[in-house]
Amino acid sequence: MRAVLGSPFPTSFNVTEAGAEEFPALxxxxxxxxxxxxxxxxTNPLPTPILALRSFFSSSMGLVHxxxxxxxxxLAVAISAFGSANAGFVSIPVTLFGMGIDxxxxxxxxxxDVATVESLKAALTPPRN
Structure with missing residues (x-):
């Protein structure tokens, strides 16, 4: 988290996690x-309502948002807390268009149309090496 405080604001959406993998004490x-x-x-490419300054939002595990x-x-900054040391997340658009569905x-x-699907896939999935 120290790196977030001392670095310039990113030019695109960014998540810095502090879970068990990054901080074994958790x-x-x-x-x-x-x-x-x-x-x-x-936007967060994850699948929370739009919040006002100093707002709080709670959602159930697995709820698409x-x-x-x-x-x-x-610029906006949010701090998320999870009830697990390995919360993880699933990006619905990236997962959906990147999992090989025809x-x-x-x-x-x-x-x-298929051309739109191909365009979405190209924009949402990272290139394969």
């Missing part, structure tokens, strides 16, 4: 944290 403690940094107007900095002129099936499911 093993068995049922807690972990994450600092989420949102440059102006960006999103986070968004609606202010295009100001393009035709995705197109039919979302009522879009």
């Amino acid at each position: 093993i068995g403690q049922s807690v972990s944290l994450a600092v989420l940094q949102y440059p102006a107007g960006t 999103f986070q968004y900095d609606a202010d295009t002129g100001k 393009d035709d099936i995705l197109a039919k499911s979302f009522k879009i």
